[in-house]
Amino acid sequence: MKAKGYTWPARLEQLGAARSANERRYGVTDPEAVRVYGYQLAPPPGVTTGQLAEEARQEKKRKTLMTDEVTEAYTGRAGTKTTSRTGGCRGEALIQLGLPSHGEALDAVDLAQQQGWKRTEADGRAKAANAGWSACMKKAGPTYANPHAAAGDPAWWGRSEGDPTAPRKAGAREIATAVADVKCKQQVDYVQVWQSVETAYQNKIIKVNERELEEVRQMWRNALRKAGRVLH
Known part of the structure; x- marks a missing residue:
């Protein structure tokens, strides 16, 4: 990017320890968190809502530096019609690390995850858990x-009043719904049922696709080693 006369704005340093995506794989589950945040994401441990608001403002400022010219140098393309990652400085970096540069393609891990989820959704035990929770x-x-329908209700995801970059506060109805959501999950053993069913499907998929999955793991291990050499 420097050779092309540009600087790509670096991502901000993560505030606190990042929460695991698995925390919400089956929706909200923390009875204490939902009483305060409803369906909104709780801040990482030790991080205040004020710090999150400042982080959002800094991220908005960072994105203003990503002009069309800078973005084209980074991606090697103009506009947003294609998601190919073969061009620009990003493409060169991916090639140097030995990572795939075709943005649309899913690797074996992505496909395995999708297959496991779809099979779980279609499983009678998972459907029964949904029905019990819904009742x-x-x-x-x-x-x-x-x-997931409850968590994705558009009523919960409007913009904050005043400062649009500030984290939105959960309202009384949202909190009441999220609290009921967690209680109903506990009553029907929702998480236990879904996790056991999905884990069984995942183990079968891993066994069938072991070679392809191992290739992906080795690719990322090699990329990390190459990245370490580049940075040092």
Whole structure:
């Protein structure tokens, strides 16, 4: 980027320890967190909402530096019609690390994850857990087919009033719904059922696709080693 006369704005340093994506694989589950944040993401441990708001403002400022010219130098393309990562400085970096530069292609890990999830969704035990959870929720008031529908309700995801970069505060109805959501999951052993069913499917998929999955792991290990040499 420097050779082309540009500087790509670096990502901000992560505030606190990043939360695992698995925390919400089956929806909200923390009874204490939902009483405060509803369906909103709770801050990482030790991070305040004020710090998160400042981080959001700094990220917005960073993105203003990503002009069309700078972005084209980085990606090697103009506009947003293609997601190919073969051009520009990003493409050169991926090639140097031995990583795939075709943005649309899914590797074996992505495909295995998708297959496991789809098979779980179609499984009778998972469907029964959804039905039990939904019936429990109906008694509490809200009607949703499954926990993801509840978490994705557009009513929870409007912009914050005042400062649009500030984390949105959960309202009373959202909190009440999220609290009921967690209680109903506990009543029907929702997480335990889904996790056991999905794990069984994942283990089968891993066994069938062991060679392809191992190739992906080795690719990333090699990329990390190459990155270490580049940075040092």
